[in-house]
Amino acid sequence: MIIAIDGPAAAGKGTLARQIADHFGYAYLDTGSLYRAVAHAVVKAGKEPGDEAAALKAAKELDPAAIDPKAIRTGEIGQAASIVAAMQPVRDAILAFQRNFAENPPGGAPGAVLDGRDIGTVVCPEAELKLFVTASPEVRAHRRWLELKNSGSKVSETQVLEEVRERDKRDRERAHSPLLPAADAHLLDTSDLSIEAAFKAALAIIESGR
Numbered sequence: 001m002i003i004a005i006d007g008p009a010a011a012g013k014g015t016l017a018r019q020i021a022d023h024f025g026y027a028y029l030d031t032g033s034l035y036r037a038v039a040h041a042v043v044k045a046g047k048e049p050g051d052e053a054a055a056l057k058a059a060k061e062l063d064p065a066a067i068d069p070k071a072i073r074t075g076e077i078g079q080a081a082s083i084v085a086a087m088q089p090v091r092d093a094i095l096a097f098q099r100n101f102a103e104n105p106p107g108g109a110p111g112a113v114l115d116g117r118d119i120g121t122v123v124c125p126e127a128e129l130k131l132f133v134t135a136s137p138e139v140r141a142h143r144r145w146l147e148l149k150n151s152g153s154k155v156s157e158t159q160v161l162e163e164v165r166e167r168d169k170r171d172r173e174r175a176h177s178p179l180l181p182a183a184d185a186h187l188l189d190t191s192d193l194s195i196e197a198a199f200k201a202a203l204a205i206i207e208s209g210r
């Protein structure tokens with residue numbers, strides 16, 4: 001069983017995907033962390049995120065098991081990730097890892113939940129269940145801002161909203177694997193839903209599609 005969860009930045013995909021994976025005992029892969037890790041390696045090497053040769057090298061050398069979750073969860077790395085993610089060779093370099101995770105979930109788990117931007121459209125078009133999770137830019141920026149504030153950041157909510165809009169635009173308008181619901185995806189708008197309510201709504205969709 002493969003569950004594909006796509007949607008824009010800070011729509012609540014990660015929280016939802018993790019809850020669903022826990023509930024069913026499935027393995028979970030945050031594919032955004034792969035692009036973030038590539039971007040982080042590029043920046044750490046002193047290169048610009050738009051440097052395609054540096055990004056491709058980082059993508060080929062990526063060791064998903066060695067990703068430092070703390071280092072990659074910054075606004076700067078999120079932006080840089082959306083720049084490296086627009087490069088087709090970078091996407092190609094990490095495609096096999098994602099597909100293999102979905103088809104052979106680690107630990108012999110009976111299923112996998114992957115979240116990202118192109119899971120239902122490109123990585124796992126054959127996924128049994130696809131969710132496209134959205135929320136208004138304002139709601140998403142507010143959630144991301146709270147998260148950043150709680151981890152000690154002094155960034156303003158206005159700046160986070162600007163970053164969310166910028167990243168949405170880049171992810172939606174890129175030529176390769178743009179952010180887009182698969183034709184057979186179930187839409188879930190979490191703007192007015194608590195985490196618990198979003199989880200319940202997702203479970204109802206999954207159960208109805210089984």
Ligand code: C5P
Nearest residue numbers: 009031032033035081082085116117118
């Ligand atoms: O999900 P997250 O916000 O961590 O992803 C960071 C960036 O990685 C996104 O803005 C997007 O450009 C890219 N990404 C992607 N395809 C995925 C997952 C993430 O292009 N499947």
